[in-house]
Amino acid sequence: xxxxxxxxxxxxxxxxxxxxxxxxxxxxxxxxxxxxxxxxxxxxxxxxxxxxxxxxxxxxxxxxxxxxxxxxxxxxxxxxxxxxxxxxxxxxxxxxxxxxxxxxxxxxxxxxxxxxxxxxxxxxxxxxxxxxxxxxxxxxxxxxxxxxxxxxxxxxxxxxxxxxxxxxxxxxxxxxxxxxxxxxxxxxxxxxxxxxxxxxxxxxxxxxxxxxxxxxxxxxxxxxxxxxxxxxxxxxxxxxxxxxxxxxxxxxxxxxxxxxxxxxxxxxxxxxxxxxxxxxxxxxxxxxxxxxxxxxxxxxxxxxxxxxxxxxxxxxxxxxxxxxxxxxxxxxxxxxxxxxxxxxxxxxxxxxxxxxxxxxxxxxxxxxxxxxxxxxxxxxxxxxxxxxxxxxxxxxxxxxxxxxxxxxxxxxxxxxxxxxxxxxxxxxxxxxxxxxxxxxxxxxxxxxxxxxxxxxxxxxxxxxxxxxxxxxxxxxxxxxxxx
Amino acid sequence: xxxxxxxxxxxxxxxxxxxxxxxxxxxxxxxxxxxxxxxxxxxxxxxxxxxxxxxxxxxxxxxxxxxxxxxxxxxxxxxxxxxxxxxxxxxxxxxxxxxxxxxxxxxxxxxxxxxxxxxxxxxxxxxxxxxxxxxxxxxxxxxxxxxxxxxxxxxxxxxxxxxxxxxxxxxxxxxxxxxxxxxxxxxxxxxxxxxxxxxxxxxxxxxxxxxxxxxxxxxxxxxxxxxxxxxxxxxxxxxxxxxxxxxxxxxxxxxxxxxxxxxxxxxxxxxxxxxxxxxxxxxxxxxxxxxxxxxxxxxxxxxxxxxxxxxxxxxxxxxxxxxxxxxxxxxxxxxxxxxxxxxxxxxxxxxxxxxxxxxxxxxxxxxxxxxxxxxxxxxxxxxxxxxxxxxxxxxxxxxxxxxxxxxxxxxxxxxxxxxxxxxxxxxxxxxxxxxxxxxxxxxxxxxxxxxxxxxxxxxxxxxxxxxxxxxxxxxxxxxxxxxxxx
Numbered sequence: 001x002x003x004x005x006x007x008x009x010x011x012x013x014x015x016x017x018x019x020x021x022x023x024x025x026x027x028x029x030x031x032x033x034x035x036x037x038x039x040x041x042x043x044x045x046x047x048x049x050x051x052x053x054x055x056x057x058x059x060x061x062x063x064x065x066x067x068x069x070x071x072x073x074x075x076x077x078x079x080x081x082x083x084x085x086x087x088x089x090x091x092x093x094x095x096x097x098x099x100x101x102x103x104x105x106x107x108x109x110x111x112x113x114x115x116x117x118x119x120x121x122x123x124x125x126x127x128x129x130x131x132x133x134x135x136x137x138x139x140x141x142x143x144x145x146x147x148x149x150x151x152x153x154x155x156x157x158x159x160x161x162x163x164x165x166x167x168x169x170x171x172x173x174x175x176x177x178x179x180x181x182x183x184x185x186x187x188x189x190x191x192x193x194x195x196x197x198x199x200x201x202x203x204x205x206x207x208x209x210x211x212x213x214x215x216x217x218x219x220x221x222x223x224x225x226x227x228x229x230x231x232x233x234x235x236x237x238x239x240x241x242x243x244x245x246x247x248x249x250x251x252x253x254x255x256x257x258x259x260x261x262x263x264x265x266x267x268x269x270x271x272x273x274x275x276x277x278x279x280x281x282x283x284x285x286x287x288x289x290x291x292x293x294x295x296x297x298x299x300x301x302x303x304x305x306x307x308x309x310x311x312x313x314x315x316x317x318x319x320x321x322x323x324x325x326x327x328x329x330x331x332x333x334x335x336x337x338x339x340x341x342x343x344x345x346x347x348x349x350x351x352x353x354x355x356x357x358x359x360x361x362x363x364x365x366x367x368x369x370x371x372x373x374x375x376x377x378x379x380x381x382x383x384x385x386x387x388x389x390x391x392x393x394x395x396x397x398x399x400x401x402x403x404x405x406x407x408x409x410x411x412x413x414x415x416x417x418x419x420x421x422x423x424x425x426x427x428x429x430x431x432x433x434x435x436x437x438x439x440x441x442x443x444x445x446x447x448x449x450x451x452x453x454x455x456x457x458x459x460x461x462x463x464x465x466x467x468x469x470x471x472x473x474x475x476x477x478x479x480x481x482x483x
Numbered sequence: 484x485x486x487x488x489x490x491x492x493x494x495x496x497x498x499x500x501x502x503x504x505x506x507x508x509x510x511x512x513x514x515x516x517x518x519x520x521x522x523x524x525x526x527x528x529x530x531x532x533x534x535x536x537x538x539x540x541x542x543x544x545x546x547x548x549x550x551x552x553x554x555x556x557x558x559x560x561x562x563x564x565x566x567x568x569x570x571x572x573x574x575x576x577x578x579x580x581x582x583x584x585x586x587x588x589x590x591x592x593x594x595x596x597x598x599x600x601x602x603x604x605x606x607x608x609x610x611x612x613x614x615x616x617x618x619x620x621x622x623x624x625x626x627x628x629x630x631x632x633x634x635x636x637x638x639x640x641x642x643x644x645x646x647x648x649x650x651x652x653x654x655x656x657x658x659x660x661x662x663x664x665x666x667x668x669x670x671x672x673x674x675x676x677x678x679x680x681x682x683x684x685x686x687x688x689x690x691x692x693x694x695x696x697x698x699x700x701x702x703x704x705x706x707x708x709x710x711x712x713x714x715x716x717x718x719x720x721x722x723x724x725x726x727x728x729x730x731x732x733x734x735x736x737x738x739x740x741x742x743x744x745x746x747x748x749x750x751x752x753x754x755x756x757x758x759x760x761x762x763x764x765x766x767x768x769x770x771x772x773x774x775x776x777x778x779x780x781x782x783x784x785x786x787x788x789x790x791x792x793x794x795x796x797x798x799x800x801x802x803x804x805x806x807x808x809x810x811x812x813x814x815x816x817x818x819x820x821x822x823x824x825x826x827x828x829x830x831x832x833x834x835x836x837x838x839x840x841x842x843x844x845x846x847x848x849x850x851x852x853x854x855x856x857x858x859x860x861x862x863x864x865x866x867x868x869x870x871x872x873x874x875x876x877x878x879x880x881x882x883x884x885x886x887x888x889x890x891x892x893x894x895x896x897x898x899x900x901x902x903x904x905x906x907x908x909x910x911x912x913x914x915x916x917x918x919x920x921x922x923x924x925x926x927x928x929x930x931x932x933x934x935x936x937x938x939x940x941x942x943x944x945x946x947x948x949x950x951x952x953x954x955x956x957x958x959x960x961x962x963x964x965x966x967x968x969x
Contacts, residue, residue: 201530233535
């Protein structure tokens with residue numbers, strides 16, 4: 001039953017094929033069995049069993065919804081009341097959140113069963129899951145390869161059937177890139193669609209939570225619960241949430257797909273490129289019209305991102321000072337010592353690097369040259385997307401330039417690591433929604449197809465992804481050894 | 484004051500806005516609660532929390548902006564001011580930097596009877612920090628975050644003041660205004676109204692400003708005056724003895740009455756301001772402004788002018804009565820309730836009532852004598868039921884208990900006697916008992932008349948209508964004179 005999608009599990013729970021408790025225990029056993037993947041930072045077995053029993057009661061009483069009794073897991077960036085919330089960092093290793101994130105609360109209310117908290121790059125800063133204080137996560141398709149990041153634990157856990165679905169967050173590709181490298185379906189919603197309250201901030205103007213699952217239909221079910229205005233998050237948008245499942249079966253004949261030529265240039269691995277082309281052909285067969293487009297400012301996305309995101313993170317991470325919660329150094333001599341040693345000992349290299357970059361970019365005398373300039377670039381990139389999306393319905397392209405790279409391969413070279421996020425970063429700067437769906441394999445490792453849509457067009461994206469998944473079975477493949 | 488030097492002063496005033504909850508969270512703002520009992524997840528800066536702007540704070544800022552005839556920014560932005568301090572939970576303060584909500588405005592002050600306009604550069608919204616407690620922690624420091632997130636309006640003046648006296652006048656005027664508008668309780672002991680003073684000196688006639696020193700966190704009018712005067716003397720002395728001013732931040736020590744260097748410009752923080760991505764820009768549209776405008780009370784200056792015209796009050800009384808909105812409201816309520824002449828009401832409010840309040844250290848809002856009760860007393864003065872002198876006695880009773888003037892007058896039998904028969908009887912008696920004084924009066928000693936009035940009043944326990952007594956006594960004395968002659 002662990003191979004079933006959320007949609008099928010919901011049917012099984014209703015037909016009496018299995019109970020939520022049985023389902024939950026099956027996943028808990030698998031989590032223990034495959035602990036070498038290092039997907040979970042915390043397994044909340046007791047809470048899960050309690051929640052499963054409550055869900056079974058609710059199913060019996062007939063007031064359940066599609067997520068009631070479904071085991072899911074939360075990226076450890078979401079605060080969970082009474083449960084350790086580490087954000088992949090030593091500085092929060094002892095932090096038990098006293099409240100729950102809006103997203104977590106919504107899942108709890110829907111009756112979903114939380115299995116535990118998923119591993120991630122420290123404070124969501126990384127593209128390989130190697131910056132986690134809790135060690136790297138392994139890719140179930142190749143145990144020597146990275147699962148991607150920062151939502152690497154989420155992607156690997158969904159791929160290895162250690163949960164039916166997972167939450168992720170995406171600041172520069174952190175849902176889509178690991179989804180692509182692990183062969184799962186991931187959706188980064190429009191900025192403002194999902195509440196950020198209780199989601200530990202990395203770069204506030206870019207962070208967005210979203211679902212990671214085994215199919216577009218499952219992603220639709222999860223997003224239905226996650227999306228919506230939250231009065232606790234001023235940047236969440238007060239727009240009605242459509243019924244995401246309802247539109248899945250719409251035909252996509254006549255769909256206009258744009259392929260930015262900047263996405264198919266020299267950086268892209270040729271085998272990945274031809275996999276993407278094959279996937280686009282599949283859409284052509286479904287009646288879509290394909291046109292080449294140009295988005296001239298895309299090349300500026302990485303430098304702009306690496307000013308804006310670090311600038312915001314340098315302030316966002318100031319609260320981790322050893323004063324009120326989290327790690328505090330031993331026997332601080334004075335206030336400065338308390339700050340410098342607590343932060344120095346408990347933050348990892350990548351986090352420190354970005355705090356330093358951001359602090360520098362915001363400093364007097366540099367602010368205009370870096371921060372203001374980057375904001376101007378950001379507007380240009382947004383314009384590129386807006387213009388393109390008046391000519392075409394969606395934009396398609398790769399998610400990553402290559403398939404999953406080896407653990408240890410790029411961690412010593414941050415610039416190379418940053419450049420591998422070229423296809424995902426611009427989307428966050430513009431704020432538009434985008435998905436990664438499984439589109440094939442190169443040497444046994446998954447390749448993801450990226451679908452980018454207009455603001456708040458998540459329903460359209462899910463429909464387009466679902467239609468592809470009706471005629472392909474890439475998303476149904478199971479990594480060897482995890483059947 | 485030194486003749487060759489001119490002082491230049493600009494003030495930055497932090498006034499705590501009287502909202503019920505904090506500027507970015509739902510926690511209460513009440514003063515004096517046990518440490519950390521009024522700090523929620525947002526105020527503690529827990530991971531993942533987000534600020535949500537309290538609209539009431541925006542309303543109050545706009546109200547202030549309108550009162551100083553300032554431009555209200557249609558679009559203003561919150562920024563993060565980054566620095567580390569234990570009582571600053573997030574490691575940054577949410578403030579406004581490049582785009583404040585209130586732009587340039589002005590406030591008129593009165594100095595020695597002439598009016599002077601002080602420019603206000605801007606006013607912006609921000610959150611307060613918590614408090615570090617250094618006592619009773621055995622060498623450690625305690626942190627109380629109750630105050631963290633309390634809304635502040637920072638009001639920045641132009642460097643338009645030329646003396647400590649002007650600075651104090653401006654500060655008092657501003658203090659009166661924020662209380663008038665009901666946007667701050669202005670309580671200086673509790674830190675609801677505090678001042679940073681930028682002070683510099685320059686040779687008279689020089690256009691360019693001298694190097695300034697900023698004196699931080701002064702929380703009384705008296706200390707502002709003393710700190711500035713000390714600083715002026717220090718700067719002149721320094722420059723005259725060949726020294727050079729450095730731009731620095733100084734602290735005023737009220738015990739030693741001196742300012743001391745805190746940090747120089749070089750040591751100053753680089754706050755790395757940038758727009759807070761957690762908050763949307765504040766949009767103030769015409770509709771919102773119209774709504775706020777409809778709640779704007781009559782402002783002190785306009786009210787004073789009206790009092791002078793409508794109630795024919797002199798400048799001093801009108802100024803006194805409009806010095807606080809509550810006092811002015813009280814005064815007008817007394818007029819309305821009693822229907823008495825404004826002059827009588829003004830005399831009592833600025834006289835006996837104010838004196839009693841001062842003596843008891845109370846504000847008008849805490850007065851034990853409500854406007855209804857005072858009105859009840861004034862009605863009895865106006866209709867001659869009691870004399871002014873008896874009224875003072877009744878007022879003293881009213882101050883001590885909740886009885887109305889009529890109840891007190893009745894209980895103590897203080898009603899004025901205007902019954903001419905009763906008065907006549909007493910007058911006849913006094914005239915009969917004092918033939919010597921009658922003789923003196925007759926021989927032209929008019930002063931003796933006072934003696935007769937006193938005797939009659941004494942006999943009647945002060946309750947006789949003095950006008951009636953005067954009239955009848957004069958007639959009787961003249962009459963008895965005629966009788967003897969005849």
